[in-house]
Amino acid sequence: MPPKLPQPRRGSLLKKFNLLLISFYLGSLLLTIPAVYLVTQAQSHEAADRELSLLVGMVRALRGYVAEELRPTLMPQGIYHPPAVSSTVATSLVAQRFTQENPSYYIKVASDNPLNPRNQANTLEQQLLERFRGDRSLTELTERGVLNGERFLVSARPSVSVGECLTCHGTPEAAPQEVIEQYGSRSGFGYANNSVVGVMLVGVPLGNVQELVITRSVAVIGIITAIFTLFFFSANLLMRRLIITPLVNITKMAQSVSQGELGSRIEVKRNDEIGALAHAFELMRRSLVTMLKRQGGS
Ligand code: HEC
Known part of the structure; x- marks a missing residue:
């Protein structure tokens, strides 16, 4: 029985990234109001x-x-x-x-x-x-x-x-x-x-400075919020597509190899760092297969 692997913690990279975005958003609001x-x-x-x-x-x-x-x-x-x-x-x-x-x-x-x-x-x-x-x-x-x-x-x-x-x-x-x-x-x-x-x-x-400050702040906060929301969702979508999903897939494939399914190829068809990671795992799987064959043959 192979050792139990830690389950990939879905969303934790994304959580950190989102936390960063939200603190940028709050920080810019905090600066906006005194500036206005x-x-x-x-x-x-x-x-x-x-x-x-x-x-x-x-x-x-x-x-x-x-x-x-x-x-x-x-x-x-x-x-x-x-x-x-x-x-x-x-x-x-x-x-x-x-x-x-x-x-x-x-x-x-x-x-x-x-x-x-x-x-x-x-x-x-x-x-x-x-x-x-x-x-x-x-x-x-x-x-x-x-x-x-x-x-x-x-x-x-x-x-x-x-x-x-x-x-x-x-x-x-x-x-x-x-x-x-x-x-x-x-x-x-x-x-x-x-x-x-x-x-x-x-x-x-x-003039009523306070009244003006309130209407202007509401407008600026509205614009900032709209921009951040748009950015937030598109950045999340990209992050999921480009990083999270491929990483989870590679992890799953590596897990099944470690659980004895040596025949399943680890493959992500991309020519970036994620693709390189998958390729490295695939090389590792192949050497594992060769090594086991040699051991079995001796
Ligand atoms: C021809 C008359 C006349 C002369 C000269 C005059 N004043 Fe007056 N002054 C008045 C009247 C009438 C008022 C009230 C105006 C109103 O109904 O608001 C007045 C109002 C004033 C007021 C406002 C407070 C108040 O009394 O209702 C001041 C201060 C004042 N004058 C100062 C002066 C000074 C200083 C001078 C000289 C540079 C001067 N006045 C020359 C007739 C005069």
Whole structure:
């Protein structure tokens, strides 16, 4: 009775190979998500930066227009109509119209002593106001912050009172009648010369990075999964056809030779390594046959 041969363990090579493929797949997913996140975040910040400088440029142009074109012409004629002579008022009114049509943007001239209660500084604006008051050399700050519960990229500039501001913001008695009629005399006065009285804010939405990351990740993961699945099945098919099945066959043939069936040829018609292995076994079988014949003959 020939010794019992260990049974070929079907699938164990394939298992190792598949384990490798699956770890590649999981590894690429692990790399994908942070990469998508970083790229998306960088893109959305870049877009916000571009939008912000565009909007800041537009607001600055508007203020310049009022200060350099309108005010020097109208004020000497005794015209104190605020929307025409104050760049702050012009900005505030244009901003109201603009943000009505584009509610995701933020433009505001805020103060802790406002004529118009709408312009009362909120928490972030008050913080910026204090920073500008604390460091008079600051002329602009760009910050990420939360306004009305949304994340914004904000550009802030201090609003500094100079002599002519006091025409309207000095004392209620000296202020133009038009201002008092519209805003009353409770707040928005008593500005000191050369002090930071407000903060000019322009904000663009930072976009919902998370939402974008999720949709993009789902798309990328879908593509990777499709590619891996295709690769997985075709690699498995090839692996079975080219390696596993011929190896199992050679093993079976060698087993039957070892169990005494010396007449059965070991044959795999291929000219690669597997074919060479089968051929080597066949040579071994033949020498075994010759050797046994010689022994039997002696
Ligand atoms: C002709 C009058 C007039 C002049 C001059 C003027 N302002 Fe005003 N200012 C106003 C009015 C009116 C408002 C309220 C605008 C609104 O309804 O949003 C205002 C609003 C403001 C605000 C927003 C907070 C608030 O009071 O509602 C700031 C800050 C401000 N002005 C600063 C200045 C500075 C700084 C100057 C000088 C560079 C200046 N203003 C010159 C009339 C004036």
